[in-house]
Amino acid sequence: MKLPLPAQPRHIAVLRLSALGDVCNLVPTVRALQRQWPDARITWIIGKAEHSLLAGLSGVEFVVYDKASGLAGMRRLWSELSATRFDVLLHMQQALRASVLSFGLKAKVRVGYDKSRAKDAQHWFTHRQLEPHPRAHVLESFLDFARLLGVEDLSLEWNLPVPAEAFEEADTLTGDAPYLLMSPCANPRLRNFRNWSAEGYAAVVEHAWVQYGLETVLTGGGSTVEREMGERIVALSRPEAMIDAIGATSLKGLLALIARARVVIAPDSGPVHMGNAMGTPVIGLFATTNPDRAAPYRWRDYVVNRYPDAVRAYLHRELDEINWGQRVRHADAMTLIRIEDVIGKFDALMTRPNECKEEERPDEA
Template identity: 25%
Template sequence: MASPILANISPQNILLIKLRHHGDMLLTTPVINALHQRYPQANIDVLLYQETRPMLEAHPAIRRLHIIDRKWKNEGAWRKLAHERALIADVRACHYDLVINLADQWRAGIITRLSRAPLRIGFAFKKRDNALWRFCHNQLVSTADHSTLHTVEQNMSALAPLGISREGARVSMHYSENDKQYVLSTLLENGINSPFIVVQPTSRWGFKCWEDEKVAATIDQLAKQNRKVILTAAPDQKERVMIEHIQSLCRSPDVVSLAGKFSLPQLAALIDHAQLFIGVDSAPMHMAAALDTPCIALFGPTKLQHWRPWGEHNRVIWAGDYGPLPSPDSIDTNTQQRFLSIIPVEDVVAAARSYLNE
């Protein structure tokens, strides 16, 4: 329970800290949304890694983003130190009343302390059970139940000292009007003027991917003249090669590749206009769930409890329902083994058709 003192505070400037990957950043939006609802007069800022900026830059409740560029370490010790000092100066200049640190890195803890905010909330991570971590924060929230919670619920639990419930947590993905118009014009340029499905079968980790042949077979059963299937992927060369291979295996002419063509906010605009999204455990999958686009998510040896799509119009197809899987903690992330291969095409097609009312 939150103390009456914290539950009744009225902060004017709030900083949220999270230093993780793209999907992780999207799953912080329930915290941002809840803070904005509770404190509509407050300025809300976020500290994050440079590469994850697209996930939050269009969020209407965020005033500004403080950036850490992981390339600083390549500029030499003195230049890196100058960047860090400038960051701390910027943070202090904002005069935060409240800092909420969702991160577990020491860097995040130290920035929390150096912000000089009178209220500094963090998590009581087991690996940070020491005096310095406690010195960085003056309110620590237990993580004892985090193993049973979705990542959204974990993040929302940081708001307990403020008396904010995690009930009704809502993930949101935002994009600009320019992004929307760019996507719509790209669709027209590619002859797409009817309903479409988005399929993003790629991940930066191969072990999260389905077999190319099964992706192609699924597409062939869903694509038709008045309903295109659009293949998407990151600009990464490996992902684009995978998409080219999948497209070469497709017999249907109603398949269009827009792989590597969009930024993440532009991809969000595309997914927002789709009838259906089919993908693997990845940031675009979380984007589809946040946009309330019907979503079929294929999972392998991943902690489903933490990373399943958050929302109402989602269907998870888990390889573990078809055969044994290794523990997620035992996976060599560099392996090329595709643990999703035991998922049958007909089950994915049936799930898709249920959303398409066929």
């Protein structure tokens, strides 16, 4: 027998720890819940870095779990929430760690993914599962939780808070000049293989400068891979066309830079979804992951998509022969993206009739 879902939940738990792009894609679901039940409390259990990006999100109480703290951190979180009983827990993280964490939370009903989308036996930890939604985009999969609860208005809204000091941080790097924001590297995880070439990025930098007078701001974390990529791009580019801000910003500062950029160019990584959330035009570079599942949602028409070619070249199969969302884990896959592909999308964005942003200016927290 299925446990009933609350018709009028008073306290909703959202469990999604990571990653930066995914938590950006989840915000419209939170906004939909808030519109449906404006008086309900929403507690979001979130990762440490992800909280630093979304801190100040209106109407949301955050409880932070640092993955590095392991089981000891879980116990502290369980103790912190020991007196809290949620009407519904939305288990939106497909990972065994998150399922174990969920086990120590008190909720009348736990909602998770359907069997076809669940990973690490997540359905064993939930009472109710989503309706099947084959070939769903990540953002749509999150909205499916609101659909199951009976939410009617699923329009997309982010309204991410960016504090004044974050814009001041951005201004110290860019001043008032318009710019292209380029985040060349994805998260440097083992066998990620999402990064394009320094030569390709440098060619786009040159094109943006010569054709549009746009400087390029390079952003990213402080890892060795990201710093070395930035150094190669800088070495291949004219100095007046570049601002190297790799490792030089906070996450809120990066969000401010993205908010004021003319265009964002990046592989499948947090910045493409941050740009999507801020209403900034985005060119996503995809070959190892499926953009139909993970592209910046409102800018899917501007994705450079070499994923089908990578599937054929390195998996030796067609799209309809592989699992939805399967990754192409081959170091050469991103070389299928051509410079003219990226410049073509960039020109299309720069010359489109409506150059205004998709959303109002972000809140200043």
